[in-house]
Amino acid sequence: xxxxxxxxxxxxxxxxxxxxxxxxxxxxxxxxxxxxxxxxxxxxxxxxxxxxxxxxxxxxxxxxxxxxxxxxxxxxxxxxxxxxxxxxxxxxxxxxxxxxxxxxxxxxxxxxxxxxxxxxxxxxxxxxxxxxxxxxxxxxxxxxxxxxxxxxxxxxxxxxxxxxxxxxxxxxxxxxxxxxxxxxxxxxxxxxxxxxxxxxxxxxxxxxxxxxxxxxxxxxxxxxxxxxxxxxxxxxxxxxxxxxxxxxxxxxxxxxxxxxxxxxxxxxxxxxxxxxxxxxxxxxxxxxxxxxxxxxxxxxxxxxxxxxxxxxxxxxxxxxxxxxxxxx
Numbered sequence: 001x002x003x004x005x006x007x008x009x010x011x012x013x014x015x016x017x018x019x020x021x022x023x024x025x026x027x028x029x030x031x032x033x034x035x036x037x038x039x040x041x042x043x044x045x046x047x048x049x050x051x052x053x054x055x056x057x058x059x060x061x062x063x064x065x066x067x068x069x070x071x072x073x074x075x076x077x078x079x080x081x082x083x084x085x086x087x088x089x090x091x092x093x094x095x096x097x098x099x100x101x102x103x104x105x106x107x108x109x110x111x112x113x114x115x116x117x118x119x120x121x122x123x124x125x126x127x128x129x130x131x132x133x134x135x136x137x138x139x140x141x142x143x144x145x146x147x148x149x150x151x152x153x154x155x156x157x158x159x160x161x162x163x164x165x166x167x168x169x170x171x172x173x174x175x176x177x178x179x180x181x182x183x184x185x186x187x188x189x190x191x192x193x194x195x196x197x198x199x200x201x202x203x204x205x206x207x208x209x210x211x212x213x214x215x216x217x218x219x220x221x222x223x224x225x226x227x228x229x230x231x232x233x234x235x236x237x238x239x240x241x242x243x244x245x246x247x248x249x250x251x252x253x254x255x256x257x258x259x260x261x262x263x264x265x266x267x268x269x270x271x272x273x274x275x276x277x278x279x280x281x282x283x284x285x286x287x288x289x290x291x292x293x294x295x296x297x298x299x300x301x302x303x304x305x306x307x308x309x310x311x312x313x314x315x316x317x318x319x320x321x322x323x324x325x326x327x328x
Contacts, residue, residue, distance in 0.1 A: 027055060027233070027243045029055065029057055029058065029059055029231075029243070029245050029246070029253070030047070030050075030051040030054075030055075030058045030059070031058070031059045031060075031061050031251065032044060032047050032048055032051060032058055032059070032060055032061070033061050033062050034060055034061070034062050034063050034064065034156070035062040037064075037156060041159075041160065041163075044160060045160040045161075045163050045164055048157065048160045048161065048164075049160070049161070049164045052161070052256050052268050052269075053267065053268060053269065054233075055231065055233045055243070055271065056231070056233060056255055056256045056268070056269045056270060056271035057231050057245060057253065057254065057255045057271065057273070058253075058254055058255075059245075059248075059251040059252065059253050059254065060153075060157070060219075060251060060252040060254060061250065061251050063153055063251075063252055064153065065149050065150075065153060065252070067249065067250070069146065069149065070221055070249070072142060072146075073142070073143070073146045073189075073221070073290055074221070074223065074288060074290065076136070076139055076142055076143060076189075077120070077189035077190075077191070077288060077290060078191075078288060079136055079139070080101075080120055080132060080136060080139070080189065081118060081120070081189070081191040081288075083132065083135060083136075087132070087135060088101045088103075088118075088120075089101070090132075091120070091129070091130045091131070091132060093121065094126055094130070097123060097126040098121050098123045098126070098184065098186050099121050099122065099123045099126040099127055099130055099186075100120070100121060100130045101118065101119070101120045101121075101130075102118065102119055102121075103117075103118035103119075117190055117191060117192045117193065118190075118191050118193075119188050119189060119190045119191070120188070120189045121186050121187070121188045121189075122143055122144070122147055122186065122187040122188075122189075123183070123184060123185070123186045124144070124147070124178055124183050124185075125180075125181050125182075125183055143187065146187070147187040147292065148178065150187060150219055150292035151176065151178060151185060151292070151294065153219065153252075154176075154185075154216075154217050154219055154292060154294040155172060155173045155176065155294075157217060157254065158172035158173075158176075158216060158217055158260075158294065159171075159172060159173070161217075161260065161264070161268065165263075165264055165267070165304075165305055166305055167305065172216065172294075172296075175296040175297060175300045175314075176216075176294055176295075176296060176297060177297055180297050180299075182297040182298035182299045182300075182315075183297050183298075184295045184296075184297060184298050184314065184315070184318070185215075185292070185293060185294050185295050186292070186293045186295065187290070187291075187292050187293075188290070188291045188292075188293065189288075189290050190288065190289045190290065190291065191286060191287075191288055192228075192275065192286060192287035192288070192289075193286060194285050194286040210232070210272045210273070210274040211272065211273070211274070212257065212258050212270045212271065212272055212273075213255060213257035213258065213270065213293065214257055214258050214259060214293075214295070214317075214318055214321040214322070215257035215258070215259050215260075215293040215294055215295040216256075216257055216259045216260040216263065216294045216295065216296060217254060217255075217256065217257060217260060217294045218254060218255050218257055218291055218292070218293055218294070219252050219253075219254055219291065219292040219294075220252065220253040220254070220255075220289060220290070220291045221252060221289060221290040221291075222247030222248070222249075222253060222289050223247060223249060223287075223288060223289070224247060224248055224249050225247070226247055226287040226288065226289070227244065227245075227246060227247050228275045228287060229244070229245040229247070229253070229273060229274075229275050230242040230243060230244050230245065230273060230274055230275075231243050231245055231255070231271055231272070231273045232271060232272045232273070232274075233269070233271050242274075245273075247289075255270070255271070255273065256268045256269060256270050256271075257270050257293070257294075257295075258270045258321055259295060259296060259302065259314065259317060259318075262302055262304065262309055262312075262317070263302050263303075263304055264304060265304035265305065265306040265307075265308040265309070266308065275287075295314060295318065296314035297314060298313065298314055298315035299313060299314070299315070300313065300314045301313055301314075302314055302317055
């Protein structure tokens with residue numbers, strides 16, 4: 001897949017040269033109200049399509065996942081990350097399976113320094129031995145329940161994009177089957193480390209360097225006041241204009257991923273985004289977020305309605321994207 005306006009290599013060079021440090025765009029991140037979804041699906045589809053094709057990012061309100069459920073998920077995430085390092089290491093990331101705990105391992109080609117974070121990833125078929133059942137009772141059940149709620153919501157949103165693309169009912173739901181051994185959608189709990197008040201942060205150190213997501217659709221849960229996420233739509237990439245995405249407990253921030261961009265024959269853009277490090281006058285405490293990545297099952301074949309790209313399995317596509325972004 002090729003981004004038509006600005007390549008990752010160009011973005012990386014400008015970032016390392018200090019040309020990507022200031023956000024200058026006040027573009028609107030549209031909020032889409034999902035109230036009465038079934039009755040209003042046509043209207044919601046139009047709003048989602050307009051937001052997705054304009055900036056690739058949007059926020060969901062009245063989305064149906066209750067605040068206490070989201071609060072509990074964040075409490076579980078914080079409890080896991082509060083475990084001693086040796087305890088978390090017992091549930092270390094399984095290479096190539098996107099499951100388990102990792103810390104400071106993602107090095108983005110846009111900055112060539114590790115993201116300043118740790119994460120715990122849940123991919124249903126690959127969780128054997130990765131649950132902290134002995135230290136966090138009930139954690140497994142609650143996290144899996146939350147993952148299921150996220151998947152259901154993601155499928156409702158993707159059903160709107162299926163309608164826009166002329167795909168049959170249930171198309172994306174069938175492509176993301178949690179009962180399949182090929183299921184590869186992932187729930188990711190994220191902890192961005194606190195920064196000492198007197199620390200000077202180098203220009204090439206980011207909480208998460210500029211990147212696109214590899215999936216179809218990302219759902220991102222953030223907390224009030226824990227900002228830093230920025231998006232750079234393709235049409236603004238030449239000028240390096242980054243738009244801040246304001247967090248709120250009550251909304252879910254969504255973005256289109258590379259997989260859906262390919263599946264839509266590039267009609268739905270997957271845009272660069274990053275999480276900046278706090279500045280001298282910013283809150284430097286820890287930042288937590290939770291992301292759900294809707295990725296088609298490994299054996300599903302990705303082929304757009306117009307056939308712009310050759311067919312490819314979702315497993316091969318993810319490996320292609322990983323190789324392009326991290327094998328450098």
